[in-house]
Amino acid sequence: MDPVIGIIGGSGLYQVDGLEEATWTSVDTPWGAPSDDVLVGTLSGTRVAFLPRHGRGHKHTPSTVPYRANVAAMKMLGVTHLVSVSAVGSFREEMAPGDFVVVDQFIDRTFARDKTFFDSGLVAHVSVADPVCAVLAKACAEAARQAGAKVHEGGTYLAMEGPQFSSKAESHVYRQWGCDVIGMTNMPEAKLAREAELHYATVAMVTDYDSWHPDHGNVQITDIIETLHGNVAKAAALVAALPGLVTHECTTGCATALDYAIMTATDARDPVVVDRLRTIAGRVL
Ligand SMILES: CSC[C@H]1O[C@H](OP(=O)(O)O)[C@H](O)[C@@H]1O
Numbered sequence: 001m002d003p004v005i006g007i008i009g010g011s012g013l014y015q016v017d018g019l020e021e022a023t024w025t026s027v028d029t030p031w032g033a034p035s036d037d038v039l040v041g042t043l044s045g046t047r048v049a050f051l052p053r054h055g056r057g058h059k060h061t062p063s064t065v066p067y068r069a070n071v072a073a074m075k076m077l078g079v080t081h082l083v084s085v086s087a088v089g090s091f092r093e094e095m096a097p098g099d100f101v102v103v104d105q106f107i108d109r110t111f112a113r114d115k116t117f118f119d120s121g122l123v124a125h126v127s128v129a130d131p132v133c134a135v136l137a138k139a140c141a142e143a144a145r146q147a148g149a150k151v152h153e154g155g156t157y158l159a160m161e162g163p164q165f166s167s168k169a170e171s172h173v174y175r176q177w178g179c180d181v182i183g184m185t186n187m188p189e190a191k192l193a194r195e196a197e198l199h200y201a202t203v204a205m206v207t208d209y210d211s212w213h214p215d216h217g218n219v220q221i222t223d224i225i226e227t228l229h230g231n232v233a234k235a236a237a238l239v240a241a242l243p244g245l246v247t248h249e250c251t252t253g254c255a256t257a258l259d260y261a262i263m264t265a266t267d268a269r270d271p272v273v274v275d276r277l278r279t280i281a282g283r284v285l
Pocket residue numbers: 009010011012053054062085086087088162183184185186224
């Protein structure tokens with residue numbers, strides 16, 4: 001079976017042009033409705049599903065994005081490879097506004113979100129030691145280069161709750177922790193993608209230096225929007241380049257994440273929860 005690519009578009013990316021036979025498709029999941037309908041079509045012969053993370057018109061805050069429904073909707077549409085395109089602040093001089101960072105690690109500081117598909121009656125513990133699919137990340141980096149972006153491969157993304165930006169003190173602490181970029185949405189998305197056995201990678205588009213940089217003002221939404229507008233064409237070119245680069249190769253074990261993850265004994269499982277979980281974990285249930 002050929003890969004099916006899912007794109008979750010972040011701030012500034014609310015649609016993709018060039019999808020053939022594209023239709024906005026409504027999907028209902030056991031975890032409710034996703035952020036919006038999903039644009040499903042074909043790009044260079046590959047099936048692609050696009051979902052604007054905040055909804056068209058930017059309706060959802062980072063805390064109210066229905067992350068479980070979004071990932072479940074992608075799984076239900078047959079997506080195998082999920083790519084997040086996200087706006088981020090930078091903690092590194094060399095990761096400048098306009099650059100793209102293909103991150104490989106996350107620190108999850110979010111606290112007001114549902115972070116697992118599993119529940120009482122069906123408990124599972126997947127590994128997120130390597131939360132990003134290394135092979136998909138390589139493909140994303142190549143696609144970003146083909147799109148003309150300056151690309152940094154590897155980096156740690158700090159996920160904050162938001163929606164307010166960090167204080168200066170927080171910004172300095174995150175830098176000292178070794179974080180490279182900061183955003184508000186990639187967690188729990190990456191964790192949920194792993195539970196759903198999807199290959200997941202993030203292309204982080206740097207929009208600002210957060211609030212640590214002595215020579216740049218504190219992060220302002222107006223500056224972010226200006227940088228995002230400059231990035232839209234590159235993000236579109238990146239998406240267009242992906243179909244030729246995504247393969248089923250995987251060295252991270254994304255598609256078998258649930259092999260030994262379920263803890264609940266067969267006779268102790270809640271049938272209602274099991275039924276709900278079939279959507280994303282049917283392979284092992
Ligand atoms: C528009 S600035 C803050 C906002 O942008 C990022 O969203 P996304 O990851 O969906 O591109 C960031 O995480 C915040 O939600």
